[in-house]
Amino acid sequence: MTQQFDPNNAQNLVEIEKQFAVRAVEHAQVYWNLLEKVQPKDLRLTRIDDEIFEDLSNRFPELAKEPYEGLIKLDEDWMKSPDGKKRWREFIDSYKDKVKDYNFGSLIRTDCRDEYGETNTIFVTRMQIARNRLGLNDAAHELAIHEAEKERQQKEKEKQEAERTKKGKTKRS
Numbered sequence: 001m002t003q004q005f006d007p008n009n010a011q012n013l014v015e016i017e018k019q020f021a022v023r024a025v026e027h028a029q030v031y032w033n034l035l036e037k038v039q040p041k042d043l044r045l046t047r048i049d050d051e052i053f054e055d056l057s058n059r060f061p062e063l064a065k066e067p068y069e070g071l072i073k074l075d076e077d078w079m080k081s082p083d084g085k086k087r088w089r090e091f092i093d094s095y096k097d098k099v100k101d102y103n104f105g106s107l108i109r110t111d112c113r114d115e116y117g118e119t120n121t122i123f124v125t126r127m128q129i130a131r132n133r134l135g136l137n138d139a140a141h142e143l144a145i146h147e148a149e150k151e152r153q154q155k156e157k158e159k160q161e162a163e164r165t166k167k168g169k170t171k172r173s
Helices: 014-037 049-059 082-093 138-172
Strands: 105-109 121-125
Touching: 014 105, 014 121, 014 138, 049 082
Parallel strands: none
Antiparallel strands: 105 121
């Protein structure tokens, strides 16, 4: 007889965790690239973003009230508390038949005003729409644009240096 799976008592398998981590990092990179290209309020992560946002606002009214402090800076301790885990699990599970990979892990910035980094990133389930919808990721959008421009300038500089080096070698020959 099989027992019902209890995610709260499940063991972590190293290989599965590595696979989750790789996909989570890839997802974070894609998301950051999207933030560079699309105004967050216009970004649609699923076909039912409106439904998800309304449901989140109803289930977590403390997050949906201005000045949105609970969304701007996530409280990891609250999210991982027994009550927080229960509420988030119920919310996420309600989308298992509607959103692909609804419960897959994702990296999220604990403070939406800053970029991904070691001290500003936690691993959570993928459902994240409210920050975009409420304009809380607008600063990240500007930061992503700025970072992409810096990267473009650096590549251009490296290209010019490589061309100068190539021309210098050609003249010496």
